[in-house]
Amino acid sequence: MANEIMFPIKETPSFEKLLDIIVDGFHDLSLSTQQLTIGVSAKKGIDLSDKFIFIQEHQYSYFCWISFSYFKPEFRDEADIDLPIMVGVSARGEMNQKFAILVTYILATALKARVIYDDAYLVQRKDDYPVEELKPFVEQYIKELYPVSD
Numbered sequence: 001m002a003n004e005i006m007f008p009i010k011e012t013p014s015f016e017k018l019l020d021i022i023v024d025g026f027h028d029l030s031l032s033t034q035q036l037t038i039g040v041s042a043k044k045g046i047d048l049s050d051k052f053i054f055i056q057e058h059q060y061s062y063f064c065w066i067s068f069s070y071f072k073p074e075f076r077d078e079a080d081i082d083l084p085i086m087v088g089v090s091a092r093g094e095m096n097q098k099f100a101i102l103v104t105y106i107l108a109t110a111l112k113a114r115v116i117y118d119d120a121y122l123v124q125r126k127d128d129y130p131v132e133e134l135k136p137f138v139e140q141y142i143k144e145l146y147p148v149s150d
Contacts, residue, residue: 003097003120004090005104007113008083012049012068025106035059055103062099064091097122098141105134
């Protein structure tokens with residue numbers, strides 16, 4: 001079973017914007033995008049709200065997928081009432097989960113998310129926390145995901 005980390009945002013980005021965010025985010029973290037594939041599930045239309053977006057890093061075979069879902073107001077936390085879209089980033093396996101946290105941080109930062117929901121405690125023993133709290137974990141995960149050979 002996959003593990004998922006989520007965060008609410010104001011609106012679903014276009015695929016082009018999503019692609020720009022991921023590429024720019026990897027570059028900002030000094031990570032190469034040369035071996036990165038970003039794709040969309042095979043459904044007609046350009047709206048990402050009913051599709052899965054997959055991200056695969058081919059050099060180390062890391063993989064995660066992203067989904068965007070509308071959450072009705074009665075299911076949102078009061079602090080998130082103005083954020084109707086829930087982004088889910090999912091993965092299976094320890095290294096893929098660390099890769100998913102990296103992708104989560106890039107997306108949540110660029111899409112101006114305020115909170116991360118981590119009910120599975122993938123990162124720390126808190127149900128929710130500010131996006132900024134992911135940064136030290138991401139820095140550590142980058143070292144583990146992309147070891148520098150001497």
